[in-house]
Amino acid sequence: MNAIELTHLDIAYGPTRVVHDVSLAIAEGESFALVGESGSGKSTILKAIAGLAPDWTGEISVLGSPRAHRPDRGFAKSCQMVFQDPYGSLHPRKTVDDCLAEPLAVHGLKGRDGRVKAVLAAVGLDQRFRFRYPHQLSGGQRQRVAIARALMLEPRILLLDEPTSALDVSVQAEILNLLKKLRREQGLTYLLVTHNLPVVSFLCDRLAVMRHGRIVEVAHVEALKRGALAEPYSRELYAASGGTLQPA
Amino acid sequence: MTGPLLSIKNLTVTFPTPKGPVDVVRGISFSLGRERLGIVGESGSGKSMTGRSILKLIRPPGRVTADEMVFDGIDLMAESERRMRALRGARISMVMQDPKFSLNPVMTVGEQIGEALQTHRPMPRRQLRARVLEMLHAVRINEPDRVADLYPHEVSGGMGQRVMIAMMLIPEPDLLIADEPTSALDVSVQAQVLDIIDELVTGKGMGLILISHDLNMVARYCDRILVMNGGEIVEECAARDLDKARHPYTRGLLAAMPRMDEDREELPVLDRTAWAAT
Numbered sequence: 033m034n035a036i037e038l039t040h041l042d043i044a045y046g047p048t049r050v051v052h053d054v055s056l057a058i059a060e061g062e063s064f065a066l067v068g069e070s071g072s073g074k075s076t077i078l079k080a081i082a083g084l085a086p087d088w089t090g091e092i093s094v095l096g097s098p099r100a101h102r103p104d105r106g107f108a109k110s111c112q113m114v115f116q117d118p119y120g121s122l123h124p125r126k127t128v129d130d131c132l133a134e135p136l137a138v139h140g141l142k143g144r145d146g147r148v149k150a151v152l153a154a155v156g157l158d159q160r161f162r163f164r165y166p167h168q169l170s171g172g173q174r175q176r177v178a179i180a181r182a183l184m185l186e187p188r189i190l191l192l193d194e195p196t197s198a199l200d201v202s203v204q205a206e207i208l209n210l211l212k213k214l215r216r217e218q219g220l221t222y223l224l225v226t227h228n229l230p231v232v233s234f235l236c237d238r239l240a241v242m243r244h245g246r247i248v249e250v251a252h253v254e255a256l257k258r259g260a261l262a263e264p265y266s267r268e269l270y271a272a273s274g275g276t277l278q279p280a
Numbered sequence: 281m282t283g284p285l286l287s288i289k290n291l292t293v294t295f296p297t298p299k300g301p302v303d304v305v306r307g308i309s310f311s312l313g314r315e316r317l318g319i320v321g322e323s324g325s326g327k328s329m330t331g332r333s334i335l336k337l338i339r340p341p342g343r344v345t346a347d348e349m350v351f352d353g354i355d356l357m358a359e360s361e362r363r364m365r366a367l368r369g370a371r372i373s374m375v376m377q378d379p380k381f382s383l384n385p386v387m388t389v390g391e392q393i394g395e396a397l398q399t400h401r402p403m404p405r406r407q408l409r410a411r412v413l414e415m416l417h418a419v420r421i422n423e424p425d426r427v428a429d430l431y432p433h434e435v436s437g438g439m440g441q442r443v444m445i446a447m448m449l450i451p452e453p454d455l456l457i458a459d460e461p462t463s464a465l466d467v468s469v470q471a472q473v474l475d476i477i478d479e480l481v482t483g484k485g486m487g488l489i490l491i492s493h494d495l496n497m498v499a500r501y502c503d504r505i506l507v508m509n510g511g512e513i514v515e516e517c518a519a520r521d522l523d524k525a526r527h528p529y530t531r532g533l534l535a536a537m538p539r540m541d542e543d544r545e546e547l548p549v550l551d552r553t554a555w556a557a558t
């Protein structure tokens with residue numbers, strides 16, 4: 033069974049269509065990257081899968097079941113999204129503790145204290161941050177809270193929108209190691225949006241390169257590592273990241 | 281002009297916490313000419329607080345003290361809030377780390393850029409629209425006509441950042457503080473946007489403080505680099521010598537970066553007990 037299947041997916045905001053005819057199949061346990069131009073629709077694809085961009089046509093199926101056009105509670109237990117913007121995604125008047133415990137309450141799950149402690153440790157946040165508010169945390173600390181919250185329900189799929197772009201390289205390394213370990217231990221599937229190609233190289237099996245709302249290339253990470261991506265735009269991104277191009 | 285553009289001596293930023301006051305910036309000193317200074321360091325090391333202090337944007341209960349904080353002969357510590365407001369934007373501007381937070385949610389992107397233009401240099405409406413589109417185009421936004429009419433929540437992460445950058449560059453400030461200005465941009469747009477900033481530094485003699493955790497980017501676009509850890513400056517070096525950095529903390533940061541042909545199963549991380557952050 034595929035974890036995520038997109039078939040001829042078009043997504044619009046009102047009159048403007050921003051994603052055109054995207055088809056992808058991501059296997060269970062796979063780690064797949066979406067990279068490409070700013071504004072090309074990467075976040076929009078993640079939002080559509082999560083039910084947050086309702087205006088789409090085509091097919092979206094997650095773990096074998098077709099997706100509806102809005103968020104639903106059962107879905108939240110199997111698939112969670114981490115948002116690009118660590119500032120907007122945390123409620124300003126809720127403590128870290130409230131924010132992490134909330135998904136448990138919504139799903140009627142017990143063991144709040146133990147789970148919150150464990151997940152804070154897992155994302156490398158000291159327990160003293162537990163009762164702070166978002167404005168008392170740095171950007172990177174907030175992003176770790178956002179990742180921690182997504183892990184609370186122990187989902188099988190994580191949709192990760194630039195999960196480390198607000199993080200310094202050392203915290204990024206911790207989060208990347210953490211994501212790799214979680215995947216190894218729990219067989220998680222990742223759909224990861226990033227503009228950092230070395231992150232793709234470390235964490236992903238395959239990548240899709242997007243431009244102007246379309247996928248221009250799907251490649252194995254080996255092609256990225258060797259600098260052998262095929263499409264001119266992919267090669268431009270690779271060169272702008274400081275990579276040395278090789279023949280495709 | 282003689283003397284540096286900005287001179288800071290013994291800057292400290294303190295926040296009260298349940299366990300007593302904590303210094304998140306601890307007595308740092310540096311000066312800046314009409315040059316490009318990078319500040320790197322891990323999350324929570326005090327980079328943003330340092331940038332915000334210069335504009336006196338630390339809100340209570342946070343407290344700022346300094347023996348000296350002088351910008352172009354102006355004693356910032358002694359300036360009133362009213363006079364700081366006149367300085368902000370016009371002579372010193374800051375691209376905040378949280379672009380969507382800093383944009384007005386109920387005004388379109390185009391209206392906001394227009395307002396920034398009007399304040400700087402009044403002009404007739406028709407001309408204004410054309411200048412707004414030109415600015416959006418300059419920061420490499422496709423379809424500027426459509427994007428100008430979007431509200432902040434309707435633009436992508438990278439578009440929001442570029443809108444902020446456009447607004448901050450309009451008044452042609454003497455000092456630009458850019459806090460993670462390109463963290464949401466794809467690499468090719470990132471390079472283009474930094475080139476625009478770079479033109480202003482070299483062409484108009486603007487000073488730049490570029491705050492980032494991207495060591496490669498800072499090494500490429502700055503002349504000098506300060507490395508911060510736990511509220512202190514632990515290393516200062518010429519940008520081109522970053523790869524020869526000595527301090528174990530800086531070396532740790534360099535090693536933690538994934539590479540394009542990454543084959544390590546695990547990335548080395550800093551020993552947090554040795555580098556206790558605040």
Ligand SMILES: Nc1ncnc2c1ncn2[C@@H]1O[C@H](COP(=O)(O)OP(=O)(O)OP(=O)(O)O)[C@@H](O)[C@H]1O
Pocket residue numbers: 045050069070071072073074075076077116430433434435436437438439464465466
């Ligand atoms: N709520 C919205 N209403 C209208 N247009 C929107 C909305 N959200 C996004 N868009 C538009 O959809 C397009 C794709 O945006 P999206 O956020 O998916 O881009 P992205 O690939 O994630 O870019 P980035 O790398 O900059 O985050 C952009 O042109 C954006 O302006």
Ligand SMILES: Nc1ncnc2c1ncn2[C@@H]1O[C@H](COP(=O)(O)OP(=O)(O)OP(=O)(O)O)[C@@H](O)[C@H]1O
Pocket residue numbers: 167168169170171172173198199200295296297304321322323324325326327328329330342377493557558
């Ligand atoms: N209101 C506050 N109360 C207590 N501590 C605070 C407050 N605001 C910020 N801090 C602390 O100040 C320290 C420095 O924060 P700052 O935002 O300068 O970090 P930074 O170096 O910019 O990090 P990042 O790379 O994550 O943006 C952090 O440890 C943060 O938790």
Ligand SMILES: [Mg+2]
Pocket residue numbers: 074075076116193436437438
């Ligand atoms: Mg995005």
Ligand SMILES: [Mg+2]
Pocket residue numbers: 170171327328329377459
């Ligand atoms: Mg910061």
